[in-house]
Amino acid sequence: MRVSTTQMHVLKRAMRSAGTPFGNILPLDQFRSLAHIIPRFGCVADSRLTAEDSAHFAQTFLNKYIPLLDLSACP
Numbered sequence: 001m002r003v004s005t006t007q008m009h010v011l012k013r014a015m016r017s018a019g020t021p022f023g024n025i026l027p028l029d030q031f032r033s034l035a036h037i038i039p040r041f042g043c044v045a046d047s048r049l050t051a052e053d054s055a056h057f058a059q060t061f062l063n064k065y066i067p068l069l070d071l072s073a074c075p
Contacts, residue, residue, distance in 0.1 A: 008061040010040060036063040 002009050015024040037060040 006061065008038075011037060011060045011062055036066045037061065038063050052069055056062070 016022060040059040040061050
């Protein structure tokens with residue numbers, strides 16, 4: 001999904017039908033590039049958000065306005 005005012009994609013956490021999140025640990029050699037994400041709070045931030053659990057509750061924007069480091073050329 002892309003927001004028309006910012007032209008940035010919204011990232012949402014993928015969930016299984018049972019409500020548990022998808023997830024896995026990736027080896028560092030499988031990374032292609034870094035991604036810069038920005039929290040999407042809306043008009044009011046969710047009161048559940050803390051530094052420890054904000055990644056579980058918050059939606060984020062994929063920031064396309066920052067140049068990203070390409071890791072594919074790294075040894």
